[in-house]
Amino acid sequence: MPISENRLWFVTGASRGLGRAFAEAALRSGDQVVATVRRADALTDLAYEWGDRLIRRELDVTDRAAVTELVDDVADTVGTPDIVVNNAGYGLVGATEEISEAEARAQFDTNFFGALWVTQAVLPHLRTAGQGRIVQVSSVGAVGAMEFFGLYNATKWALEGFSVALAQEVAPHGIGVHLLELGGFATDWFGRSMRFAEENGAYDELREGIFAAPRYPDLSDANPAEQGEDATDAPPSIAAESLLELLELTDPPLRWVAGPGAKDMVRMALEARRDDYEKDPGFTWPSGSTSTETTA
Structure with missing residues (x-):
């Protein structure tokens, strides 16, 4: 069921991009937001506009102890969140072959373990309240995978794996879990926030086919707000409005697909998986399992 008005949101990675858009949408809806950021001076303009309805708190989601301490403090001083959005990631x-151990661990520490630590920290408070929503910001890359994005895809597949189990575990306690599978949005994700491994020449030809160059692009000065007329990425506000739509549904789905071309990408990924399974002569795809498109 839709949760009550005057809600309290807890949004990680809220300083810019999607996280900021989620915070803004919640504030415009009349709700209160605890926005976690990496720098204390982030979101100064929103703080000026919305006053004490926006509460900024510094947090590194990879620090489990810090996450638990902050969530407990928010519950004690502000209130138990109604909506928790695990958005922090890159x-x-x-x-x-190019990914170093440090790069792989850092990717999982933020994208997967960060969401896990926040989820674990909020669950005791949500169970006591007997209600709440946990929104895991996922990707169409959690349904399929693409060359050079394997470690990123892996974090989102892992996020979805535990969240599907989580949804079943916490449903008896009145808690909903949602996976927001997003397509392309005009954020720093494919820009200044993107990190690149050191190139191995064995993959130059493949890289040329993906990035139109044998080397990874330099996105250090990329600005998502200055995209050209042909850009296909949508503004983050579209994702935020789609999330608000999801939260108002009486019987919301576990997975919610949003973004330019996102439904088509999910459909193609699922069709490719089906076709691969059917190469096994002993495997029979479930009869009558026609897919229906989720509105987002």
């Missing part, structure tokens, strides 16, 4: 590009 993209890592590199062929599997």
Whole structure:
């Protein structure tokens, strides 16, 4: 069921991009937001506009103890969140052979373990309240996978794996779980926030086919707000409005697909998986399992 008005949101990675858009949408809806950021001076303009309805708190989601301490403090001083949005994350590009141990661990620490630590920290408070929503910001890359994005895809597949189990575990306690599978949005994800592995020449030809160059692009000065007329990425506000739509549904789905071409990408990924399974002569695809498109 839709949760009550005057809700309290807890949004990680809220300083810019999607996280900021989620915070803004919640504030415009009349709700209160605890926005976690990496720098204390982030979101100054929103704080000026919305006053004490926006509460900024510094947080590194990879620090489990810090996450638990902050969530407990928010519950004690502000209230138990109604909506928790695990948004903090970044993209890592590199062929599997190119990824260093440090890069792989850092990617999982933020994209997967960060969401896990926040989820674990909020659950005791949500169970006591007997209600709440946990929104995991996922990707169409959690349904399929693409060359050079394997480690990023892996974090989102892992996020979805535990969240599907989580949804079943916490449903008896009145808690909903949702996976927001997003397509392309005009954020720093494919820009200044993107990280690249060191190139291995064995993959130059493949890289040329993906990035139109044998080397990874330099996105250090990329600005998502200055895209050209042909850009296909949508503004983050579209994702935020789609999330608000999801939260108002009486019987919301576990997975919610949003973004330019996102439904088509999910459909193609699922069709490719089906076709691969059917190469096994002993495997029979479930009869009558026609897919229906989720509105987002």
